[in-house]
Amino acid sequence: MLERSPGARMLRRLLVNPVATLVLAFGLVIDAESQPRSTLVGSMFSSPKCRCGMAQPTGVAGFAPDGEMVLMRPDEESWDAATRAMAEAPERTVTLWAIGGRYGEGLWAPVTDTKSVQIHAEAGSEVSSEGVARARAEYARTLAERWDWLTPADLATLGARNIRETRVLWGGVAHSAAACAVVAAFVWSLGWVPATVRRLKETPAVRRRRAGLCGACGYNLTGLAGSRCPECGAEQDYSVASSSGGGSEV
Numbered sequence: 262m263l264e265r266s267p268g269a270r271m272l273r274r275l276l277v278n279p280v281a282t283l284v285l286a287f288g289l290v291i292d293a294e295s296q297p298r299s300t301l302v303g304s305m306f307s308s309p310k311c312r313c314g315m316a317q318p319t320g321v322a323g324f325a326p327d328g329e330m331v332l333m334r335p336d337e338e339s340w341d342a343a344t345r346a347m348a349e350a351p352e353r354t355v356t357l358w359a360i361g362g363r364y365g366e367g368l369w370a371p372v373t374d375t376k377s378v379q380i381h382a383e384a385g386s387e388v389s390s391e392g393v394a395r396a397r398a399e400y401a402r403t404l405a406e407r408w409d410w411l412t413p414a415d416l417a418t419l420g421a422r423n424i425r426e427t428r429v430l431w432g433g434v435a436h437s438a439a440a441c442a443v444v445a446a447f448v449w450s451l452g453w454v455p456a457t458v459r460r461l462k463e464t465p466a467v468r469r470r471r472a473g474l475c476g477a478c479g480y481n482l483t484g485l486a487g488s489r490c491p492e493c494g495a496e497q498d499y500s501v502a503s504s505s506g507g508g509s510e511v
């Protein structure tokens with residue numbers, strides 16, 4: 262057996278026991294449960310705290326003959342106006358829809374934060390590129406009502422192009438690394454299991470032998486020389502006792 266320093270022995274005593282196993286498992290479950298569904302661990306614990314998700318609100322930008330733009334909004338009035346513009350002059354309307362979301366991805370905690378908005382615009386033949394940009398920008402503002410993570414800068418960008426940005430979350434990287442360390446500690450803490458199983462499987466004779474008693478009758482053999490019990494005369498099987506007695510104390 263390896264020789265251990267006092268520090269390592271103390272750490273082992275602190276870690277390798279059922280209480281430590283329970284505490285570590287509890288901590289891991291609580292932490293995993295708090296992670297968003299977009300992470301691998303969070304998805305296993307089906308956390309409800311998901312900020313991700315896609316949505317596809319549709320909008321139609323209709324340009325009235327005077328160049329004024331109407332856009333479908335959740336209210337009936339704008340729907341009527343947009344539908345009318347589309348029916349009267351499809352060549353002057355832009356049909357828009359978007360798919361997007363903001364989500365963190367990672368194995369344990371999110372390590373990346375991705376912001377994605379793809380606006381698809383189908384423009385009629387008479388709509389200028391400037392008109393498409395206006396329609397996109399206006400439509401982006403209606404998206405912001407739903408997606409509160411869109412910044413004013415994002416809205417300005419969306420007038421011209423789609424957004425897909427991913428940044429690294431260093432806090433999440435540290436969190437994931439810490440979680441991996443705790444998982445390793447949890448696995449290590451299970452060291453008491455094989456020793457306990459071995460002990461539970463011991464026959465009464467072996468258990469008596471380990472306690473320094475005669476395996477056959479239970480007579481205390483402490484301090485006695487020889488391998489024969491003076492009480493019942495049974496030969497003591499030391500190999501059994503020493504092999505299981507070599508395990509660590511719990």
Ligand SMILES: [Zn+2]
Pocket residue numbers: 475476477478479480490491492493494495
């Ligand atoms: Zn005996």
